[in-house]
Amino acid sequence: MVKRLMFEKPLGMRDTLPFFYNQKSKARRQLSEAILSYGYSFMDTPLMEYHDTVGKVSATLDQQLFKLLDQQGHTLVLRPDMTAPIARVAASQLKNGEFPLRLAYDGPVFRAQQAEGGKPAQFEQVGTELIGDHSSYGDAEVIALLVDSLKQTGLDNFVITVGHIGYVKAFFSDLLGDDEETMETLLHYLYRKNYVGFRECVKSLSISGDKKQALLELLSLRGGEEIFEASRSLARNQSCMQAVNELKQLYRLLKVNGVEDYIQFDLNLISHMEYYTGILFEGYAPNLGALLCNGGRYDTLLPSFELNASATGFAVHLERLVEALNDFEDQDERIGIIVDDDSYAKGKRKADEYRKEGRAVLLQHVDQIPDLPAFYSQLANTIDFTQVGGGQDE
Numbered sequence: 347m348v349k350r351l352m353f354e355k356p357l358g359m360r361d362t363l364p365f366f367y368n369q370k371s372k373a374r375r376q377l378s379e380a381i382l383s384y385g386y387s388f389m390d391t392p393l394m395e396y397h398d399t400v401g402k403v404s405a406t407l408d409q410q411l412f413k414l415l416d417q418q419g420h421t422l423v424l425r426p427d428m429t430a431p432i433a434r435v436a437a438s439q440l441k442n443g444e445f446p447l448r449l450a451y452d453g454p455v456f457r458a459q460q461a462e463g464g465k466p467a468q469f470e471q472v473g474t475e476l477i478g479d480h481s482s483y484g485d486a487e488v489i490a491l492l493v494d495s496l497k498q499t500g501l502d503n504f505v506i507t508v509g510h511i512g513y514v515k516a517f518f519s520d521l522l523g524d525d526e527e528t529m530e531t532l533l534h535y536l537y538r539k540n541y542v543g544f545r546e547c548v549k550s551l552s553i554s555g556d557k558k559q560a561l562l563e564l565l566s567l568r569g570g571e572e573i574f575e576a577s578r579s580l581a582r583n584q585s586c587m588q589a590v591n592e593l594k595q596l597y598r599l600l601k602v603n604g605v606e607d608y609i610q611f612d613l614n615l616i617s618h619m620e621y622y623t624g625i626l627f628e629g630y631a632p633n634l635g636a637l638l639c640n641g642g643r644y645d646t647l648l649p650s651f652e653l654n655a656s657a658t659g660f661a662v663h664l665e666r667l668v669e670a671l672n673d674f675e676d677q678d679e680r681i682g683i684i685v686d687d688d689s690y691a692k693g694k695r696k697a698d699e700y701r702k703e704g705r706a707v708l709l710q711h712v713d714q715i716p717d718l719p720a721f722y723s724q725l726a727n728t729i730d731f732t733q734v735g736g737g738q739d740e
Contacts, residue, residue, distance in 0.1 A: 358459035358467025369668045370470070373499050374452060377472045377662060380495040384487070386450040386474050391431035393454070397421040403650050404430040405620040410457045412467075424456035428471055429621075429659060430647065436477050437651035445478030445655065452664075466665070473641070473661035477648065480656035482592060485625045485643060486599035492629065492639060492660045493605040501671055504631040504638065506608050509615025510593055511622050511642070513577065516585035517564065521557045532561070537616040541565055567613035571597055577613055589624075596625060621647040625658070631670035638666050680706040682731040686713070689734040696734065 355361070362370065378388070394414075395401060398421070401411055406426035414422050425431050428451045436447055452472045459467050474491060476484050489506060496504055514536070518529045528551065535544035548561045563580055567573050574597075577590050593611065600606050617626050617640065626642030641660030648655045681700055685693035690711065697707040708729060715721045722731065 356467070358457075358465060360466060360468075366668065369671070369673060370664055373667050373671065374470075374472060374664060376499045377495045377664075377667075378450075378452065380498040381450045381472075381474055381491065384448070384474075384491050384494075386448040386491075388450045388452065389432070389435070390451065390453060391425065391428070391435060393424055393456075394422045395425050395431055395434075397423045399651075400425065400430045400434060403433075403621070403647060405618065406457060409460065412456050412458055426457050427455050428453060428473060428661065429475060429644070432475050433477075433647050433651055433653075433657070436475075436655070436657075437648055437653035441653055446484070447475070447477040449475045449477065451475075470664040471661045472664055473659060475657055475659035477657040478655045479658070480645065482595045482599055484658050485596050486603060488641060488658050488660050489596075489600060489609075489627060490603035490605050492627075492641065492662070493608050495662065496629070496639070496667070499667060499671060500673070501631065501667065504608065504629055504670070505610055506605075506627050506629050507610050507612045507615060508593070508596070508625065508627045509612050510589040510624060511616065511626055512592075512624050513581075513586050513589035513613050514564075514616065516583055516589065517560075517581070520582035520586075521553070521561060533616055536614045537618060541614075565614060567611075569611060571611070573611050573613065592625065617642065627660070629662075633672075634666060634670045636663075636666055638663060638670055680708050680729050682708045682710065682725065682729040684710055684712050684715075684718075684731065684733040686711065693734040696732070 382388075397411070397413060401408075401413075401421075401423040404411075404426045411426055412424040414424075416422055432449055432451060436449070440447060450473065452470070454468050454470050456468050459465050474488060476488055479487075489508070493506060514533070515529075518532060522529050522532075528547075531547055532544060535541070535547060544565065545562060548558050551558060551561075560580065560582070567577050567580070571594075574590055574594050577593075578587065581587050581590060597606065597609070597611075600609055615626060615628065617628075621644040622642045623645040624643035627640065628637055629639035631638050639660055639662040641658070643656065643658040645656040648657055681697075683693045683697055693709060697709045700707045712718065712733075725731070
């Protein structure tokens, strides 16, 4: 058992080997450059937070939290997302600053997996939080920044799907009244994008045929700006109408930002993050079997930290972005210098010269290479080799 565990990793954890690490670094740098260009400031928070604060408001299921105890007996969690910790900081150390706050982050988050299914328990997020702006201009800014950030990495074939949680909840409330259990069931089907299950559930409800038909028509509210008219016609109350008007205003601003070609709408869109209150969005890329990025407006999270402020933001799943980029070009730009006993000093001087120029240099003694042809063959495509020997470059 001990021998088997020697090479095993905890469930959901994975090693990041040099090639993928380099690709992540490149994508992270490009995302960061785009985010900085919009005037955001990067910050970081601890890996561990108190369960009673960040853990409870993170909207991550309790069974997905990594928990541990400190020496005083307090329950801690490894941060399950970055939004809640940054909300904590904004409501404490930054509460007297000038609002709106434009904050950005890059770091790992942790969500325990119950079974091995390819889902990571640790992954890296790069994202932003715009705190103190409750307008459609703020929503448009973060979506436009998300699009520009993804394009900066070289990704061009992707779509951002935009919805409004307020429309769905107001729609269900009008049709289902106080039946919160049914409402939660239907929301769960929408979140899982299980539209077959949604239809079967609606058909089994003890409500009028007109209401069943209205619930089923909700599934058709996906597409371009043409859904605005259909969603207004289907709207059941003033809250639904307000949500549609907010989406129309947002789309107008996204066109001003020149990102409308990347935008679609889906009024069935639901997030597992319960703190979202209005506009929400998800990003997808071809051949990627999981969510690339997501975000939205969360106007009730900061008040839970005693700060009366609204906010919106996004998070990019960095590992999935690298997979979507599908960039197999190794960016290893090292120079390799092979030396022997006689040429070591000369090789070291040459390496120092390259390093002063900002180049990365691999200086290797030939006696420590078991198979020189195999060594060259393995690294020849990524490293420009020079062999130094006998006082002359070969």
